[in-house]
Amino acid sequence: MALLSSNSKWPTLPDYFHDWALVDVETxxxxxxxxxxxxxxxxxxxxxGRQTGEFSTLLNPGCDPGPVHVHGLTPARLAGAPIFEEVAPQVGALxxxxVLVAHNAQFDYDFLAHEFARVRSWGPVSRRLCTLALSRLVGPVTPDLKLGTLAAHYGVRQERAHDAQHDVAGPRRSHGCRTAGAKPVRVMPPSVVRTAARHRYPLVSRAAARVPPRPLPVRASPSLASPCR
Structure with missing residues (x-):
């Protein structure tokens, strides 16, 4: 989502002085x-607002991948992917x-927190900003607030819906980032960002995630035909 403006400068207000992690998951x-x-x-x-890092990967869930007709992630595509335990240190560092930024951030945060809990770890997120909540405050004239609808409204090309590696670019532009060769964008009002970014969320413990105390299977073991549990 891009909010186009002739002002390409990143704001100098202290409300924006955070490091950000823009996140999207497919489940x-x-x-x-x-x-x-x-x-x-x-x-x-x-x-x-300068990009400092980027990471994307498919993950072998060790179970049936669910609605393939929605996300296109077939068992064959996921079979050779790493399990979350293998990438958890890198994801945690990022x-x-x-501040975690996502469209419907509750969804992405909850899934990541449970993935970290499954590997007996913590999701290192204490603050987050939801671009869905942000859009409700800004109030664009759109039929709905889906990421694809907002991307079209703000002139951002979305080539592949339900693709975590591509969808993460949508919140990046709505959040006010400018990348090489991209059009300049205008950030949201400071009061809106301040309200959203200051909200703190507790970490999810292993007990809260209701993860059974058993070791995860090794990478070659998960069956993509069995149901998730």
């Missing part, structure tokens, strides 16, 4: 305690000390 279902992350994209920005 095997809608229940974080049962379903799994299949694809993950993370893009990091510094306090001046999220640590940054």
């Amino acid at each position: 095997s279902g809608l229940r974080p305690g049962r379903d799994r992350v299949l694809s993950l994209g993370v893009l990091t920005l510094d306090a001046h 999220l640590s000390s940054r």
